[in-house]
Amino acid sequence: MTLMVLDPRQSAEGEALRMAPALQSLEGAVIGMIDNAKIGTERLFDFIEEILRKQYGVREVIRRRKPDASRPVPPEMLAELRGADAVLSATGD
Amino acid sequence: MTSALVSAALEVEDAFAANELFQKNGWTDGLPVVPPTEQGVLRFLAAVKLQPDDTVGVEPVRRRRITAEKVAIAALMAGCLPEYMPVVVAIIKALCRPEVGLHGSTASTGGSAPFIVVNGPIRTALGMNSTHNVLANGSRANATIGRSVRLFLLNVLGGVPGQLDRSTLGHPGKFTFCVAEDEEGSAWLPLSVERGIPAGTSAVTVMAVESPHQIMNEWTHDPKEICDTYAAAMKSNMLTYSIWEGNYAVVIPKQHRDIFAESNWTKANIREYVFEVARVKRGEWRTVGKAAVAGRKNEDQVYRALRTPDDLLVIAAGGPAGGFAAIVPPWYGKKSLAITEPIVV
Numbered sequence: 001m002t003l004m005v006l007d008p009r010q011s012a013e014g015e016a017l018r019m020a021p022a023l024q025s026l027e028g029a030v031i032g033m034i035d036n037a038k039i040g041t042e043r044l045f046d047f048i049e050e051i052l053r054k055q056y057g058v059r060e061v062i063r064r065r066k067p068d069a070s071r072p073v074p075p076e077m078l079a080e081l082r083g084a085d086a087v088l089s090a091t092g093d
Numbered sequence: 094m095t096s097a098l099v100s101a102a103l104e105v106e107d108a109f110a111a112n113e114l115f116q117k118n119g120w121t122d123g124l125p126v127v128p129p130t131e132q133g134v135l136r137f138l139a140a141v142k143l144q145p146d147d148t149v150g151v152e153p154v155r156r157r158r159i160t161a162e163k164v165a166i167a168a169l170m171a172g173c174l175p176e177y178m179p180v181v182v183a184i185i186k187a188l189c190r191p192e193v194g195l196h197g198s199t200a201s202t203g204g205s206a207p208f209i210v211v212n213g214p215i216r217t218a219l220g221m222n223s224t225h226n227v228l229a230n231g232s233r234a235n236a237t238i239g240r241s242v243r244l245f246l247l248n249v250l251g252g253v254p255g256q257l258d259r260s261t262l263g264h265p266g267k268f269t270f271c272v273a274e275d276e277e278g279s280a281w282l283p284l285s286v287e288r289g290i291p292a293g294t295s296a297v298t299v300m301a302v303e304s305p306h307q308i309m310n311e312w313t314h315d316p317k318e319i320c321d322t323y324a325a326a327m328k329s330n331m332l333t334y335s336i337w338e339g340n341y342a343v344v345i346p347k348q349h350r351d352i353f354a355e356s357n358w359t360k361a362n363i364r365e366y367v368f369e370v371a372r373v374k375r376g377e378w379r380t381v382g383k384a385a386v387a388g389r390k391n392e393d394q395v396y397r398a399l400r401t402p403d404d405l406l407v408i409a410a411g412g413p414a415g416g417f418a419a420i421v422p423p424w425y426g427k428k429s430l431a432i433t434e435p436i437v438v
Contacts, residue, residue: 002104002105002106002107003104003105003106003107003108003110003111003128003130004102004103004104004105004130004131005102005103005105005111005114005115005128005129005130006098006100006101006102006103006129006130006131006134006166007100007101007102007103007120008100008115008120008129008163008166008167008170008244008248008249009120009163009248009249009251010157010159010160010163010248010249010250068428069197070194070196070197070198070200070201070425070428070429071154071194071197071428072154
């Protein structure tokens with residue numbers, strides 16, 4: 001006699017995420033940057049912003065800093081990034 | 094056979110094969126599991142009068158709805174008995190409160206574990222351990238209730254090490270970390286009562302914590318000196334781990350409790366004294382190799398371990414002999430707080 005056992009995992013409701021199509025080019029693009037409020041992120045983003053502008057011709061960068069690294073971006077802050085063609089989000093330390 | 098359960102059923106040869114399948118799929122903490130069968134899960138749900146699709150809680154960051162069915166599977170797999178379910182359900186409810194920061198504490202490189210303290214009559218009904226070896230093995234209920242939380246985080250919230258769980262080190266409490274307070278062995282108010290739950294009502298208190306730090310002071314009868322030792326461990330944590338204020342827990346076994354009782358010290362006296370002395374100056378960071386950040390602000394600035402005396406959770410538990418106690422430090426200061434939830438039986 002065999003045994004039937006149940007899958008312990010919970011499937012994610014409302015989390016059917018998929019990759020957004022990649023931008024064809026960064027030339028003239030508007031890039032959002034979400035700083036996760038960790039100690040080294042500002043400096044890292046300074047470098048990335050410079051590279052994006054000088055080497056890739058990014059037109060505008062919208063930078064915002066999360067109030068708390070361990071909690072989601074507040075909705076009003078997300079709304080401010082709505083005009084961006086793509087958004088970079090810092091994770092980790 | 095029709096079933097109200099939605100979980101996919103997998104056919105295996107026997108319980109040993111079930112364990113091997115779960116090990117292979119990464120559905121366990123590495124220890125063997127009890128195979129979750131439909132019959133078993135329905136028994137666990139019946140113990141709390143919940144339907145499989147009932148919502149136990151919603152993890153607030155990813156808005157993941159947690160169903161009773163998956164909580165029952167986690168508890169059964171962990172080795173619980175059905176009658177432990179009210180405690181497990183209360184823990185999950187408490188962990189879903191936004192103040193806990195469950196997602197952050199699960200994902201953080203800081204590597205914390207939910208510390209669980211059980212109060213009230215359900216402790217004795219379930220045979221929970223509150224004395225010898227209280228922070229470790231000693232009773233099936235403590236071990237498996239605590240382990241249910243890990244299996245829940247792993248399988249229901251996806252807290253897989255290297256995936257959502259980014260802990261650099263973690264600590265042994267991530268396997269299981271559940272104690273009962275020794276209410277019979279203490280004249281003090283139970284933790285749950287101090288935190289607003291009526292006396293006689295069972296409750297759980299949860300808190301995202303780093304590993305406990307055992308201290309020893311067997312050479313005094315002065316309650317202030319005992320508290321100075323507790324505060325020293327807290328100050329050490331502030332300097333070597335995180336300076337931020339928030340909840341700390343202190344687990345106090347009988348020998349220290351007797352010293353406090355000689356001087357008529359209550360938990361409130363301990364909290365107030367420790368609140369005053371558990372503080373460091375920013376400049377002290379220089380003494381522990383953190384000179385690079387010490388000078389970024391005023392080095393005379395004083396940092397307290399606790400925002401108020403109430404931030405210290407004082408828990409009576411541990412074996413009868415030994416001048417020990419344990420400081421249980423917070424994962425992330427005031428950004429992740431202890432929560433107390435009544436147990437519905």
